[in-house]
Amino acid sequence: MSGAGRRRASIRLMLPLALAGGAVLVVAAILLSQRTAESAPAQPIAFSHRTHAEAEIQCLFCHPNALRSDVAGMPSVERCAGCHRTIATTRRRIQTVLGYWERGEPIPWQPINKMADFVFFSHQPHLAAGVGCETCHGDVGKMNAARQVVNMDMGWCLNCHLKQPETAVARLTDCLACHK
Amino acid sequence: MAKVAKPSAESAATGTSRRWAMVVDLDRCTGCQACVVACHAENNIPIVGEEQAGYGRWMHWIIIQRYWEGEYPNVKARFMPVMCQQCTQAPCEPVCPVFATYHSPEGLNAQIYNRCIGTRYCGNACPYKVRTFNWFRPEFPEPLPEQLNPDVSVRSRGIIEKCTFCVQRIRRAELDAAATGLTLADGEIQPACVQTCPPSALFFGDLNDPDSRVSQLARSHRSFRLLEDLGTGPAVIYLKGGETNV
Numbered sequence: 001m002s003g004a005g006r007r008r009a010s011i012r013l014m015l016p017l018a019l020a021g022g023a024v025l026v027v028a029a030i031l032l033s034q035r036t037a038e039s040a041p042a043q044p045i046a047f048s049h050r051t052h053a054e055a056e057i058q059c060l061f062c063h064p065n066a067l068r069s070d071v072a073g074m075p076s077v078e079r080c081a082g083c084h085r086t087i088a089t090t091r092r093r094i095q096t097v098l099g100y101w102e103r104g105e106p107i108p109w110q111p112i113n114k115m116a117d118f119v120f121f122s123h124q125p126h127l128a129a130g131v132g133c134e135t136c137h138g139d140v141g142k143m144n145a146a147r148q149v150v151n152m153d154m155g156w157c158l159n160c161h162l163k164q165p166e167t168a169v170a171r172l173t174d175c176l177a178c179h180k
Numbered sequence: 181m182a183k184v185a186k187p188s189a190e191s192a193a194t195g196t197s198r199r200w201a202m203v204v205d206l207d208r209c210t211g212c213q214a215c216v217v218a219c220h221a222e223n224n225i226p227i228v229g230e231e232q233a234g235y236g237r238w239m240h241w242i243i244i245q246r247y248w249e250g251e252y253p254n255v256k257a258r259f260m261p262v263m264c265q266q267c268t269q270a271p272c273e274p275v276c277p278v279f280a281t282y283h284s285p286e287g288l289n290a291q292i293y294n295r296c297i298g299t300r301y302c303g304n305a306c307p308y309k310v311r312t313f314n315w316f317r318p319e320f321p322e323p324l325p326e327q328l329n330p331d332v333s334v335r336s337r338g339i340i341e342k343c344t345f346c347v348q349r350i351r352r353a354e355l356d357a358a359a360t361g362l363t364l365a366d367g368e369i370q371p372a373c374v375q376t377c378p379p380s381a382l383f384f385g386d387l388n389d390p391d392s393r394v395s396q397l398a399r400s401h402r403s404f405r406l407l408e409d410l411g412t413g414p415a416v417i418y419l420k421g422g423e424t425n426v
Contacts, residue, residue, distance in 0.1 A: 118294040180348045
């Protein structure tokens with residue numbers, strides 16, 4: 001076999017292998033990205049958003065800062081104890097909460113949605129514009145353990161910002177709207 | 181020297197009504213460096229130390245230029261604070277290969293830190309030499325990390341940074357105004373340097389509003405801009421000193 005022929009044969013062999021390798025990488029990347037979007041971090045107490053939503057407690061009752069500030073914030077132990085000093089006090093999980101309350105310690109909740117530190121996001125203007133919590137956080141009221149439902153990357157932000165009224169798009173797609 | 185501030189054509193084209201500008205009254209500046217300190221605190225600017233500063237690697241976003249006038253013993257010191265001039269035709273913008281620096285609709289030369297790859301083309305193109313480069317990973321000795329401004333990125337090694345007219349304060353004021361349904365009055369937005377200047381030598385406002393303080397001062401017969409013949413159209417307007425100086 002000539003040198004050129006051997007080279008052609010090896011290319012014929014290598015090409016499917018390379019394609020298969022590439023496909024495996026793509027599938028792995030997709031699976032990994034989905035996993036980060038859907039995994040719920042371990043919490044100190046197995047708090048159920050569903051139970052609270054079914055009791056018709058509004059998101060803003062426990063996360064009121066979303067209305068007026070950058071961060072929605074975690075409710076204080078005082079907010080939990082406000083109800084749970086009288087409600088379901090015999091349950092083991094509630095007693096753990098009350099333990100934190102009596103010791104005067106904060107509950108070390110783990111944040112679920114994390115923004116990169118070079119992104120300056122504020123909840124307040126989004127709520128003022130009528131964006132509902134579930135638009136970005138998913139239907140948390142149906143989740144037991146809250147988890148991140150979307151990868152909050154810039155493309156995802158821009159998808160929404162670009163659909164706003166024409167007069168607002170220039171301001172909303174300016175880099176300085178989110179990066180400072 | 182009479183100069184009339186005209187609304188910039190670019191802001192008319194993009195439909196926004198603002199052109200942020202700063203006025204520096206050189207008669208009032210005492211060279212006290214309070215603006216430099218305020219700027220460092222507000223914008224998370226690292227201190228590089230004496231040795232690196234000797235190499236010209238200081239990171240100040242405002243530099244107080246000092247000029248001596250006259251012969252000893254009749255010597256006068258003149259001070260001129262120089263920060264990013266937020267040019268209308270900025271030489272730094274077209275040279276950036278990754279669009280990390282660009283012209284915002286309000287006429288600011290924006291620098292997007294997480295997009296910057298550190299070619300330093302912009303710093304070399306700038307005729308005012310006001311862009312600084314992070315040669316090393318910035319270090320904030322204790323207890324300075326406790327007072328970092330959460331509204332401003334903490335920059336990393338290998339990127340260019342510069343004065344932003346405290347865009348985080350502009351945005352915060354705009355958001356607060358929108359939330360409360362109020363309109364912003366002239367002078368309500370103050371960059372850290374303007375807020376802290378003891379003799380009130382600095383003014384900040386909208387050049388497109390003919391009644392704003394900066395527009396009125398820009399019409400003064402004392403007004404001039406740095407390296408005007410380059411055609412960069414700076415948004416920092418200086419008021420010539422020496423008339424009331426004693």
